[in-house]
Amino acid sequence: xxxxxxxxxxxxxxxxxxxxxxxxxxxxxxxxxxxxxxxxxxxxxxxxxxxxxxxxxxxxxxxxxxxxxxxxxxxxxxxxxxxxxxxxxxxxxxxxxxxxxxxxxxxxxxxxxx
Amino acid sequence: xxxxxxxxxxxxxxxxxxxxxxxxxxxxxxxxxxxxxxxxxxxxxxxxxxxxxxxxxxxxxxxxxxxxxxxxxxxxxxxxxxxxxxxxxxxxxxxxxxxxxxxxxxxxxxx
Numbered sequence: 001x002x003x004x005x006x007x008x009x010x011x012x013x014x015x016x017x018x019x020x021x022x023x024x025x026x027x028x029x030x031x032x033x034x035x036x037x038x039x040x041x042x043x044x045x046x047x048x049x050x051x052x053x054x055x056x057x058x059x060x061x062x063x064x065x066x067x068x069x070x071x072x073x074x075x076x077x078x079x080x081x082x083x084x085x086x087x088x089x090x091x092x093x094x095x096x097x098x099x100x101x102x103x104x105x106x107x108x109x110x111x112x113x114x
Numbered sequence: 115x116x117x118x119x120x121x122x123x124x125x126x127x128x129x130x131x132x133x134x135x136x137x138x139x140x141x142x143x144x145x146x147x148x149x150x151x152x153x154x155x156x157x158x159x160x161x162x163x164x165x166x167x168x169x170x171x172x173x174x175x176x177x178x179x180x181x182x183x184x185x186x187x188x189x190x191x192x193x194x195x196x197x198x199x200x201x202x203x204x205x206x207x208x209x210x211x212x213x214x215x216x217x218x219x220x221x222x223x224x225x
Contacts, residue, residue: 042218
């Protein structure tokens with residue numbers, strides 16, 4: 001079945017540091033890949049997505065590239081801000097399943113200190 | 115522009131009680147789903163629906179029931195609450211094979 005593995009957290013960085021959160025996946029076929037972000041006390045919001053190999057999703061300075069050869073979708077940001085503190089979830093949507101079923105990773109808590 | 119609305123935001127139950135978590139969306143999405151979020155486990159799918167009158171089980175369906183009588187509403191019923199159901203519950207909706215929109219969550223404690 002489908003699965004997503006994220007790097008273990010939590011991650012603590014200083015403002016303006018470089019961020020990488022690793023994400024690898026196992027899936028049959030050609031899934032779509034997503035990063036969702038959850039700010040304290042809120043629901044999940046889509047951060048970025050990629051629907052096919054070599055696609056790069058980007059939003060708010062965050063980027064992730066769909067790498068089929070390494071089955072990865074690592075999240076990066078060149079300079080983090082305190083406002084980026086949140087929990088980040090990597091997820092995949094397989095085409096072989098019904099509807100829009102998302103499989104999530106465990107989530108990575110990011111704290112950015114001033 | 116409400117999106118996905120969940121009620122209540124917080125709930126405390128005693129073991130054995132029943133309750134219904136409400137979810138409504140105003141985006142005319144055919145797909146709706148319920149997830150539970152537990153520390154270190156990400157979000158796990160409980161039940162989902164691909165349209166009115168159609169529901170199916172996800173990864174962790176035991177102890178929960180759903181129905182989908184309208185496109186807009188997708189309530190989640192706990193038949194006899196157990197401490198293992200203490201969690202944060204999220205409802206989500208979307209178009210088929212499109213991104214999901216999430217509600218703000220319901221924090222449930224079962225004592």
